[in-house]
Amino acid sequence: MKTALITGGAQRIGAQITQTLHARDYNVIIHYRNSNKKAQSLADKLNKVRANSAILVQAELSDIQALQILANSIKHLNLLVNNASIFYPTPVQNTDENDWNKIINTNLMAPFFLSQYLSATLSKNNGCIINIVDIHAHRPLKNHAIYNISKAGVLMMTQTLAKELAPEIRVCGVAPGSILWPENEAEINDEQKHNILSKIPLNKQGSPEDIANAVLFLTISTYITGQVINVDGGRTLNQ
Numbered sequence: 001m002k003t004a005l006i007t008g009g010a011q012r013i014g015a016q017i018t019q020t021l022h023a024r025d026y027n028v029i030i031h032y033r034n035s036n037k038k039a040q041s042l043a044d045k046l047n048k049v050r051a052n053s054a055i056l057v058q059a060e061l062s063d064i065q066a067l068q069i070l071a072n073s074i075k076h077l078n079l080l081v082n083n084a085s086i087f088y089p090t091p092v093q094n095t096d097e098n099d100w101n102k103i104i105n106t107n108l109m110a111p112f113f114l115s116q117y118l119s120a121t122l123s124k125n126n127g128c129i130i131n132i133v134d135i136h137a138h139r140p141l142k143n144h145a146i147y148n149i150s151k152a153g154v155l156m157m158t159q160t161l162a163k164e165l166a167p168e169i170r171v172c173g174v175a176p177g178s179i180l181w182p183e184n185e186a187e188i189n190d191e192q193k194h195n196i197l198s199k200i201p202l203n204k205q206g207s208p209e210d211i212a213n214a215v216l217f218l219t220i221s222t223y224i225t226g227q228v229i230n231v232d233g234g235r236t237l238n239q
């Protein structure tokens with residue numbers, strides 16, 4: 001049995017990646033921060049399908065010590081999916097060091113150090129790291145400077161680690177376009193949604209399944225490393 005750790009794996013896109021990998025015989029370690037109930041009910045559902053196939057780990061990923069504790073708790077791993085991320089506007093003139101640390105540490109520091117800390121077991125198992133990037137790693141989303149910078153860093157991290165951790169570990173990425181509308185502090189209005197949809201050649205948002213399927217494709221494509229696949233309905237053609 002292969003084992004996958006999915007960060008932010010309790011809800012939205014992360015939960016779909018968790019379920020897709022589980023359906024392809026992965027045992028899953030579902031990381032969550034606040035979504036305790038969703039994580040528990042997902043693990044219960046998966047353990048009913050296959051006993052002892054899903055466990056939970058809780059961690060605040062912007063905290064380097066928590067990353068160490070999380071990594072130390074994992075003895076065997078075949079696949080690390082760096083999915084967790086934080087997203088909210090940070091207009092350049094109206095942002096501070098606190099936003100910088102929160103976003104950069106969660107979106108960029110955590111995937112880097114989890115990759116480093118877990119590289120020994122991934123290497124032993126000829127494993128794989130998949131980073132969930134964003135099409136805005138290439139072209140910026142207005143008023144989201146720190147998020148853009150964090151995802152551009154994840155893109156370069158994917159390429160850098162692919163070179164450095166080869167041949168034992170493959171490192172790839174999936175860059176979603178518009179999949180699920182942001183929630184809470186990052187919510188957008190109907191006009192903004194319409195504006196985004198109007199620029200997507202396939203004329204609709206993608207689904208979490210679209211992202212999970214691309215992750216799955218990369219896990220089985222054993223001659224691909226260092227590549228980031230856009231899953232965006234053609235959105236980058238109009239950027």
Ligand SMILES: NC(=O)c1ccc[n+]([C@@H]2O[C@H](COP(=O)([O-])OP(=O)(O)OC[C@H]3O[C@@H](n4cnc5c(N)ncnc54)[C@H](OP(=O)(O)O)[C@@H]3O)[C@@H](O)[C@H]2O)c1
Pocket residue numbers: 007008009010011012013014031032033034035036059060061062082083084085086087106132133134135175176177178179180181182
């Ligand atoms: N949604 C889209 O359309 C879209 C578009 C482009 C790229 N993406 C990328 O796709 C991935 C998934 O997107 P999503 O919209 O499903 O993500 P999301 O719901 O915004 O966040 C995923 C999870 O990240 C966890 N998280 C956030 N900050 C954390 C922290 N400091 N420490 C630990 N966990 C933290 C949260 O876990 P808890 O709930 O347990 O706190 C959250 O459920 C992300 O990498 C995102 O950047 C998404």
